[in-house]
Amino acid sequence: MPRDFPAHVRDVYRIDLSGRYLGEPIPHPIGKGSGQLSLNVGQLETDAEAGLAFVVLKTVIAQDAAGAQSMAAWAIHETKMKVERRGAGWTVTWKGRGWDRSFDDYLALVRAGRDIREAGRLLTVPSVKYHLPRLDEPFRDDEYAFTTRALASAWGASPLLLEKDFSPTLAGDALADEKQQILRWLREVPQRIRAHADVRLAMKLMNARFDDDFQREMMDVAEGADALVCFNRLFDAERGVAYGGPDLSQRNLRVLDSYRPLPSLTVPYRRLSGTGNIHSGRLIVEYALRGCSSVQLHTFFQLPLEEYPATDGSRTQRALHALVFDPRDGLIAVLLEREAAGALERHGGELHFLDLLPNAHRPR
């Protein structure tokens, strides 16, 4: 498994795997979603070594200058994770929530990520959960101000690339019982953040406990974001836990599918990043066909080792190997399959991953 596998794939198969995440060109579309696999520098080093395209750091809970966190209920400590089968797929059962160490520790991780990024080894992006008020309450701007400025300074370049997390546990919380309340957050949060730094913002939308129409409405209302991550895990109200697996990708792809015929002018296709039950190149292609120019995985980087065909390398490497090179469901195989079926054409002698996206050849 060559670290620079995109160059290898280009040489051998004449396939250009380039993707895009939050407006940044990336050598291939596969990144790591925010969570327990991006908590420390060791994990970032391993991912840089494996040749991952980008990593979103664990979500930190915003605070003001005095350290007060209105969303403190999300900064709880829980380490135990259980990787379990769910239907034909996998889910990770975990009762934890956001970053549970100090904000200074988080800034140190962002700075370490900056060094790795500046060395051209891996794009790392912080993730935040900011204050979300009830309809009759104002936003706590002091938390937005302090957290955004500190992250911008640790990030060390302009613009700051940032994800705002609306998590599944939030979807399961009484705070998210009301549609109007959620829509207000999605409408107003971008400007609240942008007031304090030059930010390129991705909003990671939760799967709200409402129907597909509302999920699409959330996408439309979030037009102040530069990119949308679609969509975080489902919430099991009975067990009080978030879950993934086949139900998650089915719902996500179904919503994106119905969104496709009605593209919003303000959220062009190039600005979506897919997440949810991605465990093969074939699934990456399904998300790409619905407008996702990158994908963010978590569960597939956590499987028992015997689930990966590779017998050597870090979990990240073994996962990338399967996603790209699997002879039946890997990215290369599926792109060649589409070419053979007349669904994808070569340009300049090459197949391009980004050509999978709807309207790929419309001027942009």
Ligand SMILES: Cc1cc2nc3c(=O)[nH]c(=O)nc-3n(C[C@H](O)[C@H](O)[C@H](O)COP(=O)(O)O)c2cc1C
């Ligand atoms: C244990 C665990 C912790 C997670 N923590 C976060 C988080 O802090 N912030 C966030 O935005 N997403 C979080 N996620 C969501 C993942 O980044 C990802 O979007 C989601 O799990 C769907 O992808 P998957 O099916 O590949 O796991 C977490 C997921 C898991 C399994």
